[in-house]
Amino acid sequence: MDWKNFLVLVSIIFNFILALVIHFRGGRKKAHLAFEFTILGILGWCVTMFFYRMSSPESAVFWARWLYFFPTFIPTGFVVFGLLFPNHKLNKKIFVLIVLANLIMAWLTLQPGAVVIGVRFSLGEKIINFGWAYYYGYIIYIPVLFSLSYLVLFKKYRRESAIIRQQILYIILGLTGSSTIGITTNLILPTFGFFELNWLGQVTLFIWVGSVTYAIVKHRLMDIRLVVARTVAWALLVFILEVFYTFLILSLTRVFYGGGMNSWQIVLNGALTLITAVTFHPLRRLLERITDSIFFKDRYDTEDFLKAMGRILGSTLEIELLANKLLTRLLTEMKLSHACLVSLKGHKIEHIFSQNCQQGAVSYHQIRSILTSAQRPLIFDELPEGKRKNLLRQLDIGFVAPLRVKDKEMGILVLGHKLSGDIYFDQDIQVLSILTSEVAVAIQNALSYEEIKKFSNTLKLEVDKATLKIKNTNKRLKELSDLKDEFVSVASHEMRTPMTIIKGYLSMLLEGDAGKLSPKAKDLISDAFEGATRMIRLVNNMLNVSRIESGRISVNLQDVQLEKICEEVVDEFRIEAREHGLKLKFETLGTNEPLPKVRVDIDRIREVLVNLVANAIKFTPHGHIFVRCQVKDDLLLTEIEDTGVGIPKEARKKLFRKFSQASLRDAQERKGSGLGLYICQLMINEFGGKIWFNSKVGKGTTFFFVLPTVKSR
Amino acid sequence: MKVLIVEDDSLLVKMYSTKLQSLGVEVVIAEDGETAVQLVKSAKPDFVLLDIMLPKLSGLDALKLIRQSAGGKKLPVIILSNLSNEKEKKEAEALQVKDYLVKADHTPSQVVAKIQQHLKLT
Structure with a gap:
């Protein structure tokens, strides 16, 4: 095996690891599947290159055909990935068209006399005779599909936000690096009969694998950080076992048997394998714990965390208690430098609840102003350089989210940076986005509750005040009414006496008690008598009305x-x-x-x-x-x-x-x-x-x- | 025939006594409740015209005493007052007065007519 083949082999291993990583991620999402598919294509290409280079003259044609079979899937995978990433939505028509072209081309590569006619050996180098399908199909198909994938990814790059752009950039860089070399050495040069550098294509895949891995670790491409950590642990374990195992076998064989293997050695090997198997699991656990403590210092269980938050949100309607419990929990669970919750009433800041925050109300107004345009949370690490990022930097803010209920601004959640210095991971962002909507509703409820409480207190005071006023007025009215009745009663009694005297004497005059009256005098005195009688009736009526109205008439x-x-x-x-x-x-x-x-x-x-x-x-x-x-x-x-x-x-x-x-x-x-x-x-x-x-x-x-x-x- | 007029207003006293005397009735006058009680005993009137609002002892209190005295039990009494409350009317009724007249509503001759009416009946 020459060194070129060895490099191809290493390339195979790395691609395999990458494929594993992507696969263990679960591949639940469509874009991940497309990516996995691409890597499998690359892996197939590498493997067939390895076998093709090692092949005898008899099997060379067979491997050559497979060598051209696998690459047909690579650009297809890329295009589909580009279409799907990061939203996992796909235009079905384009997808069907590309898959159909891919299937036709793949089928052609395996047909005798279509792409590969034969392989001849010249100066230890294998020369492939290409058929019509190669010249009229293959060398057009591959560059066109690659170009298409660039186009799609570039379009996405221009449209997406900062962190996605970074990811796409690394993918494009890796893709450009490896695909240009791959196309040059395996497509362009062979077309002109130059086959010597065909191994280089596979080897340069390191560029690709490296850049993708970097994107994963640095910018959590597809959230495979966890898998990376696991894989590193696993790779370390395999390595250590390998060394340990080999060392044991070699040294023991030399000590007991002086070289050479016999049946005892096989039994011994079996026993040693047993030991290895027994020690494998605890060792793995230990290493996992170590890697976890490095990679996930600040890890928390999403479900437990959200449940705990839900309990806090549901536990109280007092906004102050609610906010403080919430912020304390956030700080301890996510290990943040500081956290702050601002509740708004219209355009005014109603409350500021803070844990370790230094900002004043003015800062929150600034934050609010940059948030009004944003529908989603602003994450410092993901923001492009500019006014908003500068403000967040200035205020030492890592994460800020508007709290909205049906487009109504209820408040702002402001978080500092992680104490570990890590960025906010996808897990955090997902948790926080669930949390913000729940917090918004909780704040709305708490504020409504506060308002109702305030209102009910004011109402009670007002009612008490009004009741007291009415009571006093009533008392006063009753006093006045009693006074009036008493007055009418006394007045009428006092008025009746003189009226009795007038009426009585007049009647006596009329009755002749003072001697006979002239008709003229009698007439005049009658009138006076009538007047007196009328006056008495009036007094009687007034007295009656007063009695009736005071309810005293019986x-x-x-x-x-x-x-x-x-x-x-x-x-x-x-x-x-x-x-x-x-x-x-x-x-x-x-x-x-x-x-x-x-x-x-x-x-x-x-x-x-x-x-x-x-x-x-x-x-x-x-x-x-x-x-x-x-x-x-x-x-x-x-x-x-x-x-x-x-x-x-x-x-x-x-x-x-x-x-x-x-x-x-x-x-x-x-x-x-x-x-x-x-x-x-x-x-x-x-x-x-x-x-x-x-x-x-x-x-x-x-x-x-x-x-x-x-x-x- | 002797009528006791219990009345503190001199003009009224003069008015009723004049009317009664012109009809040949002997008149005894008490200007307060206490005197009235005494006069019932000493003067032994046949009929009493009794006011309520009186100095010293009110007409109704005086009547209570009169009703308790030896000659006062069946003595015919007409209340002649300018009070017209139910309270006084009920109280007077309980003391078996012959009538309750509001002064202002009756001329002296109407009062005399009432007295004659009641004396005729007894």
């Missing part, structure tokens, strides 16, 4: 012969009516028997009748006033009919209301408190009856009221 119900009361009231008014030149008459209709009794308060019903008759006299300039009682079904109907001025239409609706008067002018002309009818209605209703009226302006008014008879109760 009715003393008795079974009353209503027509007797009517008669008495009419008798009382007889003098007054005569003075006015009015005819006043009472009659019962329909029967000569006594009418059925009604259950009323005798004083109150008298007041009702007094009010109604007084009103009739007041509003009747001439004519008559008739008071009638009659039985209608189970009711006793009383009517007071006059031939007065009548009630104007506009006044009718309001007639029974307090302080209502037919009109202001009437009030001035006729004088009256406007309380009489109000009291009448209240009383009649109180006794279970009903009061109403008919009126024609200029013709007269009739008031009616009905009361249930005692029999009907």
Whole structure:
């Protein structure tokens, strides 16, 4: 085996390791599969080159065909990888077209007389005779597909963000290095009959493998860091075992047997293999632990971490407690220099919760301003140089993410750098992106809770205040009302006494107690007597209203012969009516028997009748006033009919209301408190009856009221 | 026929006594509750017109004492007051007054008519 073949062999081993690494990553994603496929193509190419170079004249044609079979897959793999990376999305039409071209070309390479016709030996070097398919297909197919893969990767390079660009750059560099040399030595030179350098293509694959490996370690291409670590451990183990095993065998063989192998040696070998197998696992574990401690100083279990965070987020609605728990956990789990959570309310910073942070509110406003355009978190290591990166550098920030709920900014999560000096790995970013959305919702809930709490407190205070105010006002009103009632009560009593004196003496004058009066004097004194009577009625009404409104009126119900009361009231008014030149008459209709009794308060019903008759006299300039009682079904109907001025239409609706008067002018002309009818209605209703009226302006008014008879109760 | 007028307002006293005397009725006057109680015993009136708001002893308290005294149990009494509250009315009723008249609502002759009405009945 010459040194060139040895180099090819080494190349095979390295590619194999790379293939393993990619494969152990799981190959779950499409881009990874495409990459694995490419490496398998390269591996096949290397292996067939090795065998082709070692082949005898008889088998050379066979290996030569396979040597051209495998490379057809390499550019295909690249193009597909380029199309898929990093989003794992694929245009199906292009994919099918490329795969179809690949399959046709691969099939052609294995056909006798198509690509490879034969191999001849010349000066120890193998010369391949190429067929038509080589000249018209193969030498076009390979460069075209490679160019296509460049094109695709370059397009991706221009479009992607910093870290992906770095990865693509390393892949392109590796690809350019190895593919140009590979195409030159295995395609261009052989076309012109120069085969001596064909091994170089495989050997230069180191450039490719190296750059990809570098991309993996430095920029976590496809997240195979973990696998790299495992593989290194595994390679070390194999190496150590190899040395140990060989050393044991050789030394023991020499000591016990002085060279040469026999059946004992085979048994011994078996035993030693057993020892190796037994020591293999603990040794591997130890080495894994060591490599883990180097590569993953700050490793944590994603699932456990997210669960713990979920518990924290769900545990409380108090924003301060929530933020502090969260930040502490983040710092300890991810081993960060500092962490900070800012909650926003509109454009204002509501709270700043910080663990080891030095920044002030101004810095957070700056951070917010660079975040508004970013939908995703900003990671210092991934940002291209520029304003944003400078700001993050200045503020010593490694990771910053907007906390949004449905496009509404709830806050910002700001993290420092890892204490280990490592970059944020894919695992971290994935965890953080899940976390940020959860934190955003949690902050929203906490803020809403805070707001509701605040609102409810304010509300309670307001309600208490208002209640107290109302209570005080009520108290004051009650005091005032009591005062008013007391005043009315005292005033009316005090007013009644002098009125009694005036009315009493006037009545005595009229009755001739001071000697016979001239008709003129009698007329004048009658008027004075009427005035005094009216005044007393007014005082009585005021007193009644005050009693009714303070709820202090109590009715003393008795079974009353209503027509007797009517008669008495009419008798009382007889003098007054005569003075006015009015005819006043009472009659019962329909029967000569006594009418059925009604259950009323005798004083109150008298007041009702007094009010109604007084009103009739007041509003009747001439004519008559008739008071009638009659039985209608189970009711006793009383009517007071006059031939007065009548009630104007506009006044009718309001007639029974307090302080209502037919009109202001009437009030001035006729004088009256406007309380009489109000009291009448209240009383009649109180006794279970009903009061109403008919009126024609200029013709007269009739008031009616009905009361249930005692029999009907 | 002797009527005791219990009334502290001199104008009213004059008014009622004038009216009663003009009808030939003998009149005894008490201007406070205590005097009224004494006069019921000493003057032995046939009828009493009793005010409520009085100095020293209110009309109703005086009536209570009168009702307890020997000659006062069945003495016919008309309350003549300008108070018209249910409270006083009920209290008066319990003391078996013949009537409760609001002064302002009745002329002296109407009061006399009531007295005559009640005396006729008894």
